[in-house]
Structures are given as structure tokens and as C-alpha cells.
Amino acid sequence: MRRRLESDFTPPSDICPHPEYWHTGDCETTEQEVVELIGALVRALQPELVVETGSYKGVMSESIGRALKQNGHGRLITFEIDAVLAEVARRACRRLPVEVLHQSSLAWTPPGKIDFAWLDSGIETRVQEFEQYYPFLKGSIIGIHDTAPHHPVRAQVKARLLDRLSPIWLPTPRGVLLAQVL
Numbered sequence: 758m759r760r761r762l763e764s765d766f767t768p769p770s771d772i773c774p775h776p777e778y779w780h781t782g783d784c785e786t787t788e789q790e791v792v793e794l795i796g797a798l799v800r801a802l803q804p805e806l807v808v809e810t811g812s813y814k815g816v817m818s819e820s821i822g823r824a825l826k827q828n829g830h831g832r833l834i835t836f837e838i839d840a841v842l843a844e845v846a847r848r849a850c851r852r853l854p855v856e857v858l859h860q861s862s863l864a865w866t867p868p869g870k871i872d873f874a875w876l877d878s879g880i881e882t883r884v885q886e887f888e889q890y891y892p893f894l895k896g897s898i899i900g901i902h903d904t905a906p907h908h909p910v911r912a913q914v915k916a917r918l919l920d921r922l923s924p925i926w927l928p929t930p931r932g933v934l935l936a937q938v939l
């Protein structure tokens with residue numbers, strides 16, 4: 758995918774005055790530098806079950822899948838409601854320990870503990886996903902994308918989830934909340 762400057766999509770802000778330092782394929786794909794961070798976290802945490810909501814074109818799914826392959830154990834289940842995008846993501850992840858499910862993230866019950874989750878689906882569904890998966894997330898690390906002050910996800914997280922999280926707000930262009938689930 759051709760990389761563009763994140764500043765094509767996100768203006769400078771108080772928390773992130775230089776969005777041009779980051780790169781991305783388009784306005785939906787996570788910033789490349791954040792994709793690399795999450796891949797590195799999967800290497801550091803050595804999870805067995807990883808969940809991503811919102812596969813889109815599979816850029817983050819591929820990064821997580823490569824990390825899991827390098828770990829030598831663990832799998833990613835990633836959800837995408839758009840059939841065409843689910844197929845694009847499947848192709849990006851072939852030969853990796855990744856299952857791309859063409860279904861809503863909300864129509865799924867985890868089979869057991871989720872060791873790491875990347876919540877990046879619809880703006881309205883991320884908080885619902887957390888609430889639905891919560892019994893399977895206790896003690897685990899999660900990332901929620903688009904939590905910069907200009908994104909509505911931030912206010913939803915603050916209003917509904919903060920009592921169950923030990924958070925770090927990363928000042929990336931679109932914002933990332935990394936947290937341990939209490």
C-alpha cells in the first residue's frame with residue numbers, strides 16, 4: 758500500500774503538533790508507526806489469543822499475525838463486517854495464524870481468555886465490544902484506537918470504561934489508549 762503522510766488526514770493538535778511524522782495508507786488504516794508498536798507488543802506479551810475488531814484491509818492484522826508467527830504460538834481472530842474488505846484482509850494474512858471472520862464483532866462470544874485486544878471497528882461499537890468481552894479481558898492488555906481528544910471514542914471511553922481500566926493515553930495523531938483491564 759502506498760504510504761502517505763498522516764497530516765493528509767489529521768491536522769496538528771495540542772497533543773500531537775507534528776502529524777506529518779507519522780505515515781498511513783489511508784484515513785481508515787492505522788498509522789504505520791502504531792501498527793509497528795502493536796506488533797512489538799504482541800512480541801513482548803507472548804499472547805495466546807489476540808482479538809482485533811475491524812480488520813479493514815488487514816494492515817494491523819498482518820502485523821499482529823507476523824508477530825504471532827515469530828512467537829511460534831498464539832492466534833489472531835479479527836472481525837470485519839464488509840465482505841470485500843474481509844477478503845482483502847484474508848489475502849494480506851495468508852500463511853499467518855490469523856482467522857478473518859466476516860461477521861460483526863458483537864455477534865461473537867470469546868471461547869476463553871483474550872490475552873490482547875485491539876479495538877478498532879465502528880466508532881459506536883468499540884465501547885460495546887469492551888463491555889461484551891470484559892469477562893474475558895480481566896488482567897489483559899488492550900489497545901483502543903482513535904482516542905485523541907478530537908475523536909468521539911475518547912469521551913465514550915471516559916464516560917463508560919475508565920473504572921475498569923488502568924490507562925495510558927498515547928499522544929499519536931489519532932490517539933491510542935493502551936490499558937490494563939482491572
Ligand SMILES: C[S@@+](CC[C@H](N)C(=O)[O-])C[C@H]1O[C@@H](n2cnc3c(N)ncnc32)[C@H](O)[C@@H]1O
Pocket residue numbers: 785786787809810811812813814815816817818836837838839842860861862863877878879882
Ligand atoms: C478503522 S477501520 C479498521 C482499521 C484496521 N484495524 C487497521 O488497523 O488498519 C474500521 C473497520 O471496522 C469495520 N467494522 C465496523 N463495525 C464493525 C463491527 N461491529 N464488526 C466488525 N467490523 C466492523 C468497518 O467495516 C471497517 O473496515
